[in-house]
Amino acid sequence: MEPIRITVLGSGTSVGVPMIGCHCAVCSSDDPRDKRLRPSIHIKYGDRGVMIDTTPDFRYQALRSQIERVDAILFTHSHADHVMGLDDVRPFNYRQGGVIPIHGSEETIGAIRRSFPYIFDEKFTEQSRPRLVTNVFGGPFELFGMEFQPVRLCHGKGTVYGFRFGDAAYLTDHSDIPEESMKLLRGLDVLFLDALRHKPHPTHSTVERSLESVEKLAPRRAFFTHICHDLAHARTEEKLPAHVRLAYDGLQIDVEGAS
Ligand SMILES: [Zn+2]
Ligand SMILES: [Zn+2]
Numbered sequence: 001m002e003p004i005r006i007t008v009l010g011s012g013t014s015v016g017v018p019m020i021g022c023h024c025a026v027c028s029s030d031d032p033r034d035k036r037l038r039p040s041i042h043i044k045y046g047d048r049g050v051m052i053d054t055t056p057d058f059r060y061q062a063l064r065s066q067i068e069r070v071d072a073i074l075f076t077h078s079h080a081d082h083v084m085g086l087d088d089v090r091p092f093n094y095r096q097g098g099v100i101p102i103h104g105s106e107e108t109i110g111a112i113r114r115s116f117p118y119i120f121d122e123k124f125t126e127q128s129r130p131r132l133v134t135n136v137f138g139g140p141f142e143l144f145g146m147e148f149q150p151v152r153l154c155h156g157k158g159t160v161y162g163f164r165f166g167d168a169a170y171l172t173d174h175s176d177i178p179e180e181s182m183k184l185l186r187g188l189d190v191l192f193l194d195a196l197r198h199k200p201h202p203t204h205s206t207v208e209r210s211l212e213s214v215e216k217l218a219p220r221r222a223f224f225t226h227i228c229h230d231l232a233h234a235r236t237e238e239k240l241p242a243h244v245r246l247a248y249d250g251l252q253i254d255v256e257g258a259s
């Protein structure tokens with residue numbers, strides 16, 4: 001299989017770490033892995049680049065990780081911490097030419113159209129705006145020779161989608177993984193999972209809950225993300241099994257295949 005490189009652009013929860021005005025030990029930490037921008041990954045394979053989500057930090061994240069291409073964008077859901085950087089894909093339009101396809105559920109694409117009316121309304125013709133084409137997924141779809149499988153997840157009472165691609169999967173913002181989705185996640189090399197903190201939360205998974213998911217799904221390696229300021233990187237990792245790590249901003253993972 002073609003090599004896939006995943007870059008973690010952000011590993012933090014919706015307010016980021018440090019949180020504005022907070023002086024806790026993690027928000028004041030000198031460990032660069034405790035500085036977490038909002039959650040997103042970039043996937044590079046062949047000469048293509050695919051984003052999952054565009055956070056409010058997207059511009060800085062793309063500069064910091066020297067992202068060269070964005071050929072498509074997949075959205076997990078429409079919460080602000082996952083979509084609000086969408087306008088900043090314009091430089092990729094300028095450099096690459098052509099339109100960038102974005103993919104999401106019907107609900108998510110509808111919310112993005114309402115959040116960014118000027119992007120999609122033909123009457124705003126003078127303004128510089130992203131050139132995008134929207135796609136609603138109903139099942140697996142192919143992008144540049146690789147299949148992406150949407151994986152339905154529960155985010156409290158809401159629905160979000162994770163994505164499986166090759167032997168990797170990225171599951172952010174979930175409180176529960178439905179049984180039919182578990183079946184789509186067997187035989188993984190790399191699994192990214194939401195793990196907000198230790199204390200239970202109505203819409204997010206915790207370290208303990210995500211460890212249970214890792215045990216059931218048995219990927220070769222797991223990385224926790226969407227992390228809040230309750231978790232210090234070094235101290236939290238000490239207590240995790242060796243094949244489970246906390247993601248951090250800038251982390252790059254090469255997907256190697258499950259076996
Ligand atoms: Zn989120
Ligand atoms: Zn704090």
